[in-house]
Amino acid sequence: MTETQSQSQWERVGGAPAVKAVLDRFYEGVLGEPQLAGFFENVEVENIKPHLAEVLSVVLGGPGLSPDVDLATYLTDAHARLGVSESDYALTGKVLLDTLAEFDVPDDIVETITGALAFVQPFVVAA
């Protein structure tokens, strides 16, 4: 269906409502990992889901971020003081991919996400 090709992957997974369902699972997964939960200990609960929503929006090309935003600077600034290690990052990516598998997200979208996770890793992981 050609219409499919003009839709963003964000739209194809079902837009905001589907993403909300994925987020709820992603949230449980992240907070269920002792290695990751600590990062969010001092973060307001209502700020955690928006954080995860931003992650998904960045990797799926959703509407969350203005194209004027310089992603490298934005993400580097947001994480600079957190000390996220490569292992923390890899585990977060695994939780995300496991969640997407549960929702039967199509392979091409999973590939996009894997690529985006690799692309933004240097901005999130502490130097």
Ligand code: HEM
């Ligand atoms: C694809 C990977 C990621 C993206 C796109 C992303 C995106 C973001 C964004 C946009 C912010 C700023 C939110 C704001 O200022 O309102 C942020 C903050 C934050 N990120 Fe990430 N993040 C990613 C990975 C991670 C990982 C792996 C961790 C730790 C395990 C993490 C922990 C945090 C924390 C604790 C904050 C501060 C939240 C707060 O104080 O409200 N992020 N992230």
